[in-house]
Amino acid sequence: MLSQRLQVLQETLQKLLRRGAKTHVERLLGRSRPADIAVVMRFLDDRQRRQIFDLLPDDEARAETLTELDGHLVGEVVADRPIEELAPVVASMSADDQADVLSELDDGLRQQLIDALMPAEAEEIEELLEYDPETAGGIMSPDYFALPEHTTAREAIEALQATEDVEMAFYIYAVDEPGHLVGVVSLRALVTHPPNTPLSEMMESDVISATVDTDQEEVARLAARYNLLAVPVVDHGGTLAGIVTIDDVIDVIREEATEDILKMAGADETAYEGHSLWKNFRVRAPWLFATWLGGLAASVLIGAFESQLEATVALAAFIPIVLGMGGNVGAQTATIIVRGLATGRVSGGVGLTYMVRETGVGVLLGSLYGVLLAGYAVFRYADAPGGVGGLALTVGLSILASMTCSATVGAMTPLVFDRLHVDPAVATGPIVTTTVDVLGILVYFGTASLFIGNLG
Amino acid sequence: MLSQRLQVLQETLQKLLRRGAKTHVERLLGRSRPADIAVVMRFLDDRQRRQIFDLLPDDEARAETLTELDGHLVGEVVADRPIEELAPVVASMSADDQADVLSELDDGLRQQLIDALMPAEAEEIEELLEYDPETAGGIMSPDYFALPEHTTAREAIEALQATEDVEMAFYIYAVDEPGHLVGVVSLRALVTHPPNTPLSEMMESDVISATVDTDQEEVARLAARYNLLAVPVVDHGGTLAGIVTIDDVIDVIREEATEDILKMAGADETAYEGHSLWKNFRVRAPWLFATWLGGLAASVLIGAFESQLEATVALAAFIPIVLGMGGNVGAQTATIIVRGLATGRVSGGVGLTYMVRETGVGVLLGSLYGVLLAGYAVFRYADAPGGVGGLALTVGLSILASMTCSATVGAMTPLVFDRLHVDPAVATGPIVTTTVDVLGILVYFGTASLFIGNLG
Numbered sequence: 001m002l003s004q005r006l007q008v009l010q011e012t013l014q015k016l017l018r019r020g021a022k023t024h025v026e027r028l029l030g031r032s033r034p035a036d037i038a039v040v041m042r043f044l045d046d047r048q049r050r051q052i053f054d055l056l057p058d059d060e061a062r063a064e065t066l067t068e069l070d071g072h073l074v075g076e077v078v079a080d081r082p083i084e085e086l087a088p089v090v091a092s093m094s095a096d097d098q099a100d101v102l103s104e105l106d107d108g109l110r111q112q113l114i115d116a117l118m119p120a121e122a123e124e125i126e127e128l129l130e131y132d133p134e135t136a137g138g139i140m141s142p143d144y145f146a147l148p149e150h151t152t153a154r155e156a157i158e159a160l161q162a163t164e165d166v167e168m169a170f171y172i173y174a175v176d177e178p179g180h181l182v183g184v185v186s187l188r189a190l191v192t193h194p195p196n197t198p199l200s201e202m203m204e205s206d207v208i209s210a211t212v213d214t215d216q217e218e219v220a221r222l223a224a225r226y227n228l229l230a231v232p233v234v235d236h237g238g239t240l241a242g243i244v245t246i247d248d249v250i251d252v253i254r255e256e257a258t259e260d261i262l263k264m265a266g267a268d269e270t271a272y273e274g275h276s277l278w279k280n281f282r283v284r285a286p287w288l289f290a291t292w293l294g295g296l297a298a299s300v301l302i303g304a305f306e307s308q309l310e311a312t313v314a315l316a317a318f319i320p321i322v323l324g325m326g327g328n329v330g331a332q333t334a335t336i337i338v339r340g341l342a343t344g345r346v347s348g349g350v351g352l353t354y355m356v357r358e359t360g361v362g363v364l365l366g367s368l369y370g371v372l373l374a375g376y377a378v379f380r381y382a383d384a385p386g387g388v389g390g391l392a393l394t395v396g397l398s399i400l401a402s403m404t405c406s407a408t409v410g411a412m413t414p415l416v417f418d419r420l421h422v423d424p425a426v427a428t429g430p431i432v433t434t435t436v437d438v439l440g441i442l443v444y445f446g447t448a449s450l451f452i453g454n455l456g
Numbered sequence: 457m458l459s460q461r462l463q464v465l466q467e468t469l470q471k472l473l474r475r476g477a478k479t480h481v482e483r484l485l486g487r488s489r490p491a492d493i494a495v496v497m498r499f500l501d502d503r504q505r506r507q508i509f510d511l512l513p514d515d516e517a518r519a520e521t522l523t524e525l526d527g528h529l530v531g532e533v534v535a536d537r538p539i540e541e542l543a544p545v546v547a548s549m550s551a552d553d554q555a556d557v558l559s560e561l562d563d564g565l566r567q568q569l570i571d572a573l574m575p576a577e578a579e580e581i582e583e584l585l586e587y588d589p590e591t592a593g594g595i596m597s598p599d600y601f602a603l604p605e606h607t608t609a610r611e612a613i614e615a616l617q618a619t620e621d622v623e624m625a626f627y628i629y630a631v632d633e634p635g636h637l638v639g640v641v642s643l644r645a646l647v648t649h650p651p652n653t654p655l656s657e658m659m660e661s662d663v664i665s666a667t668v669d670t671d672q673e674e675v676a677r678l679a680a681r682y683n684l685l686a687v688p689v690v691d692h693g694g695t696l697a698g699i700v701t702i703d704d705v706i707d708v709i710r711e712e713a714t715e716d717i718l719k720m721a722g723a724d725e726t727a728y729e730g731h732s733l734w735k736n737f738r739v740r741a742p743w744l745f746a747t748w749l750g751g752l753a754a755s756v757l758i759g760a761f762e763s764q765l766e767a768t769v770a771l772a773a774f775i776p777i778v779l780g781m782g783g784n785v786g787a788q789t790a791t792i793i794v795r796g797l798a799t800g801r802v803s804g805g806v807g808l809t810y811m812v813r814e815t816g817v818g819v820l821l822g823s824l825y826g827v828l829l830a831g832y833a834v835f836r837y838a839d840a841p842g843g844v845g846g847l848a849l850t851v852g853l854s855i856l857a858s859m860t861c862s863a864t865v866g867a868m869t870p871l872v873f874d875r876l877h878v879d880p881a882v883a884t885g886p887i888v889t890t891t892v893d894v895l896g897i898l899v900y901f902g903t904a905s906l907f908i909g910n911l912g
Contacts, residue, residue, distance in 0.1 A: 003674075010805065035681045043805050070801075161647060191617060218459075224710065225491045227703040229685070246702050247683040250709060254680065257713030258795055261720075265791035266784075272792075272801040277813055281820040284788060291784045292825050295777025296832060302773040303836065309772050313765050316772035317758040320779050320893060321751025327780075328722075328747045328889070332740060335721035336728075339714055345526075345728045349466065349499050357733055364737040369748050376752060380759065433784070437776060 010040045017048050022055060030057045038068035046076055053077050062089045067097045072273040074104040087116035095121070096141035096248070099128035136219045136233045137212030139252065140242030144232070147199060149174040149182055154195035156185070170229035173207075173240055174199040181207060181232055181240040209234055212241055219244050220252040221344070260342055263425040264335065290430025294437040298323065301441040308445060312452055314381050315444075318373070318395045323440040325369055326402035330432045333358045333410030338424045341414060351415040355408065362407025366400035373399050390452040397451075398444040405443065406436045466496045473504050478511060486513045490520035497525060502532060509533050518545045523553040528729040530560040543572035551577070552597035552704070555584035592675045592689045593668030595708065596698030600688065603655060605630040605638055610651035612641070626685035629663075629696055630655040637663060637688055637696040665690055668697055672708045677800075679705040716798055719881040720791065746886025750893040754779065757897040764901060768908055770837050771900075774829070774851045779896040781825055782858035786888045789814045789866030794880045797870060807871040811864065818863025822856035829855050846907040853907075854900040861899065862892045 009032060016025045029037060029052065037056070041049050056062045066074055066089065078086055090098055090113050098117075102110045102125065114122045124142055131137030145163065147156055156172055163169060172190065174183035183203030193202045209232045210219045223231050223246060230243040255269075262268050266287025270279050302309070302319070309315055337354060340346030346354055374396030382388050413431050414424035465488060472481045485493060485508065493512070497505050512518045522530055522545065534542055546554055546569050554573075558566045558581065570578045580598055587593030601619065603612055612628055619625060628646065630639035639659030649658045665688045666675045679687050679702060686699040711725075718724050722743025726735050758765070758775070765771055793810060796802030802810055830852030838844050869887050870880035 007803075007805075033682065035683075039681070039800065042801070043803060224703075224706045225495070226489065227491075229702070246685070246706075247680075250680045250702075250706060253706060253709050253713070254799065257709075257717075258799055261713075261717055261791060261795050264717075265788045267788055267792050272796060277816045277820065280813070280817045284785075284817065285821060285824060287788075288781065288784055288821060288825065291780055292777070292828065295780045296829070298776040298780075299773040299832075300836075302776070303770070306769055306773075309769050310766075313762055313769070313772075314759070316765050316769075316775065317755040317762075319772065319775055320754040320758070320897070321748070323776050323780070324747055324751045324754075324783075324889070324893065325744065327783075328744055329740075332721045332723055332744075335717060336723050339717050340728060343710065343714055344495065345498070347463075347499060349463070357736070360733045361736045361740065364733065365741060365744060368741060369744065372748065373752070376755075380756075433780070437780065441776075 034064035294434030326406040330406035330410035366403030370399040494524035750890030782862040786862035786866035822859030826855035
């Protein structure tokens, strides 16, 4: 939901652009925050986005706007612009933002822009670009504040005052001669110790850190659990390589939550990229194939029970509700367990307890809705073959059995996938749907043959 | 997923507690971080949690552990302990943590603990407890750093050095005589301006702030969008009342993501609270009632088409797959739109574009799976009444129509709810399920009567 303020900004910009009132647009952009401009640009068309980029007040505003813009729009906005125009924009970004923006461009343009940077900067970027973008290495910034462990408190304070980026210097990292991370000192410790105390005497040496290939989700979890403003990242030799700051941690947490939600529904972030029909179709079709297979299996099984259906055609009327209730309670349970595994609320150790409880909830829910449906069956099919009691018992018990089984399957599947180190968010949905369809039909016609079949 | 390290901690603690090796437990707890202890406590039983709380090294460790503990466990751990034991623990927490912890206790104990605090502190807590816990007022901390706007840079630096909580003083807030928030100064601006510059001359006066009743999700969005380390909170008169710091913002983002995911499946956070079967049942039953109603509607409709089914019993076999494919593509689409609305990727303005695209994706997916299913029907029901062509056409076109309608309904429903200011995460699921069931049956038997019915 766009806030009122941003909606006004968007509408005003669109109106002014349509009128060609460039000076007004320039003035409005000069007064607006790049983060807001980037959000509004999502809702404009390609041509308008490029016009806005042209009319931004200076290269710094262009740099900030590009940094905040959705990844897939970056390439579109900078396409076909001369290197001389883009180089100063990229040069005014911080190293980790440079790496993020450059990774959205095609290889040729990226290399041209890297070549246009200062040699030292270019090297830094090339190193950052080598890491997987979803790891600590891929999101870290090389602008950290590290000092040798024998530095005194006074020297550290002086160094801090001389540095440009004081706002991001939340912690001082102590390193030994070869550059290994050996401790962390808070700003508070720095000012409360006598000026001659070396860092080594006031530092916390049990440092919470990530390695360059730690998954970004794990880095975010460290920052959240220990309330850190920055997580230091070391390479495989233990040398300090960068830090992941809290603002990037927030982006990771938001992205990962979205990714998990979409994965459970068989979609991904491309759902929001432009309006490409074909790409969306390709991402979503495979996941639906599992549903299709489950439906086909149900169809084959129903075909096998054709003679029973012919005898009691009323049975067909309850197939959707038996499968639907099972499917929904299974999906509910699976969602609870998958999210619990992602947030650490559910873990292997308590997995069994949750499975037992979910089965219990399935029994309760199944009893409630089974009784309700049996009641309806009595009322509607008083003249069913085998007597109304048979049909009512069949549908009631089927709902109970199908909801109980589904709750168990919904809880068990993600726990098993987690144990096998398969992402439960991806695999659970299709497996649960298919299993529940097959189990539901078997249970339904099995119960029917017990209570109606013999009499039909 | 609990990390290896925490799993070891949990198992060791359990082993030592079972053996009654108190000294070893004490030593292990002394070496562990309170945040880790709090996570591990989730997976222990009630008695073990209380033992651990007893064996923590000091009141500060007890305070930190309580602060990090899941809300519903707090009451359990402190129950039946004497006030003299709890008061010093609560006293050593920061004001916002005190309010959080106290809000988990029953009224009697809460009041006793508040009475045991210093009068000034007690008043602060009582004020905080009055705000809705899901608003800026409910999560803010009253420990901010504000100075009159005429304070000079030198005086501000001196004040900053004299304060105890330097780590959380990310920004200096400038206030006027009556205490209204009039500007914000970064630490960087403070050190780069001449010592005699007053705050009013270096401050950013266009301050991004929240009011005490701003929804916590909106506060988190502000912090994330503008990369703020703290969001100032003002009361309705514009007077600075507190700040929401970045660590609380992270907690909000994680909680809200979990809440959204669970809401879409008709569950809520109680899913993780203890193992209460009954509470879980009550939360989940109403949402499933919508599914039940949808299933019942499908059942009534199928009953109405009984004569058609009697003529062509093979029709029954394809009911689950027609409804299942529709239901799944509808849920997929709804998930994409609901999450897009929550993250701001989808907004009223582009809603129509998304709806058109989703319908298009539905047509593509429906064509693919319709052709596949028609192929199966030809192969399996070569001897169907009305000829195999009729049944194949019926199932193929039904899948196409059902998936297309479902995609449209799945996209439209959350957009409409958003427009009506109803939370799309709660309302969408049941509506889509029910609509899709009813539409699916109508489409299926409608198509069947066109291609088979007349011949059957």
